[in-house]
Amino acid sequence: TDTTGMQATRKELPIHKEIKEALLKNDQALAVAKINEYFDQQKNVPLNIVITGESCSGKSTFVNAFRGIDNRDEKAAPTGTTETTMEVNPYPHPNHPNVTFWDLPGIGTTKFPADKYMKHVGFEKFDFFIIVSSDRFKENDVRLAKEIQRMEKKFYFVRSKIDNSMRDEERTQRDFNKERSLKKIKDNCIQCLQEQGLKSPQVFLVSSFDLQLYDFHLLEETLERELPEHKRDAFLFENRCCKTKTSSTVCNA
Numbered sequence: 121t122d123t124t125g126m127q128a129t130r131k132e133l134p135i136h137k138e139i140k141e142a143l144l145k146n147d148q149a150l151a152v153a154k155i156n157e158y159f160d161q162q163k164n165v166p167l168n169i170v171i172t173g174e175s176c177s178g179k180s181t182f183v184n185a186f187r188g189i190d191n192r193d194e195k196a197a198p199t200g201t202t203e204t205t206m207e208v209n210p211y212p213h214p215n216h217p218n219v220t221f222w223d224l225p226g227i228g229t230t231k232f233p234a235d236k237y238m239k240h241v242g243f244e245k246f247d248f249f250i251i252v253s254s255d256r257f258k259e260n261d262v263r264l265a266k267e268i269q270r271m272e273k274k275f276y277f278v279r280s281k282i283d284n285s286m287r288d289e290e291r292t293q294r295d296f297n298k299e300r301s302l303k304k305i306k307d308n309c310i311q312c313l314q315e316q317g318l319k320s321p322q323v324f325l326v327s328s329f330d331l332q333l334y335d336f337h338l339l340e341e342t343l344e345r346e347l348p349e350h351k352r353d354a355f356l357f358e359n360r361c362c363k364t365k366t367s368s369t370v371c372n373a
Contacts, residue, residue, distance in 0.1 A: 139151055165218065166218045166219075166220065167216075167218060167219045167220070167247050167248065167347070168220050168222060168245070168246045168247045168248070169213075169219065169220065169221050169222065169246070169247065169248045169249070169250060170221075170222045170224055170243075170246040170248070170249045170250065171183050171221055171222065171223050171224060171250050171252060172224045172227065172241075172249060172250070172251055172252070172264055173226065173227065173251050173252035173253050173260075173261065173264070174226050174227055174228050174253065174254075174258065174260055174261075175225070175226025175227075175228070175229045175232075176226065176254070177226065177252045177253050177254040177255075177280055177281075178252055178254050178280035178281050178328060179223060179224070179226070179252045179280075180196075180197035180199045180223055181197075181199050181280075181328040181329075182250075182252055182278065182280060182326065182328050183197045183211055183221050183223050184196045184197055184199070184328070185328035185329075185331060185336070186213075186214075186221065186340075187211060187212075187213075187214050187221070188214055197209060197211060197223050207225070208222055208223075208224055208225070208241055208242070209222065209223045210222055210223075211223060216347065219347070222246060224241050225241065227260045227263070227264065228260045234259075234260050234263055237263075238267055243267060243271075244271060246273075247273065248273065248274055248275065249264070249268050249273065249274070249275035249276075250275060250276045250277075250278055251264050251265065251268075251275055251276070251277050251278065252278045252280050253277070253278070253279060253280065254279075254280045254281040254284075256308065256309075256312070257277075257308075257309055257312035257313065261277075262316055265277075265313065265316055265318060266316060269316075269317070269318060276322045276323075276324060276339065276342070276343075277309060277313060277321055277322065277323045277324070278323075278324050278326050278339070279305060279306070279309055279323065279324070279325045279326065280326050280327075280328065281327065281328075282302070282305070282325040282326060282327050282334050283327035283329065283330050283333070283334075285301075285305060286298060286301065286302075289301045302325055302334070305325060306323050306325055309321075309323045310323050322342065324336070324338060324339040324342075326339060
């Protein structure tokens with residue numbers, strides 16, 4: 121799927137410069153109008169959210185769950201116990217038409233080796249990331265987190281298939297305690313992310329088949345609450361890129 125057009129749809133106005141010029145001229149009416157224009161652009165800017173992680177970590181099932189679609193639905197992202205996502209596929213957010221989830225192939229397979237993955241899927245084209253892992257934090261998760269950090273973008277970390285983990289804990293722990301086990305898993309994920317230099321990482325424990333349990337609704341609420349911030353970051357990043365491209369064009373003219 122060609123993703124080059126998704127950022128071209130955004131308005132690329134030098135809005136900050138226009139606001140500053142209006143303020144310098146003491147034209148308050150114009151400044152207010154430009155500020156309102158800026159907020160309107162933020163509200164309408166497309167936000168492209170990537171669902172990434174290793175193959176068979178539950179990425180596509182997570183996308184379907186977030187959209188409220190059963191895996192067997194004809195509109196669902198393909199799922200299975202083997203590698204099923206072979207292309208970068210877009211799926212619209214159920215409540216926000218300007219928000220698109222992009223289901224990426226799994227990192228670290230023979231078809232998508234980790235050292236070529238970022239370039240192959242066009243990692244830099246996306247705005248926000250959800251890293252999905254069905255196990256403890258692994259080397260490829262570190263690669264993804266570091267690349268996102270290098271691009272100065274943000275992500276959530278989703279520990280998927282947590283229902284399976286709880287069943288395993290219950291079978292193997294003599295004094296099994298559900299809340300204690302959940303806390304241990306989440307604390308371990310946070311610790312691993314912090315050891316990679318990521319401050320205050322947001323970690324959610326999710327079962328895509330038991331949405332009423334664990335952190336799924338917390339994840340939904342957090343994304344809803346932080347959407348304006350993510351859109352603002354996407355808008356600012358896009359305008360920063362536009363200024364860089366404009367400067368480069370002028371310099372090379």
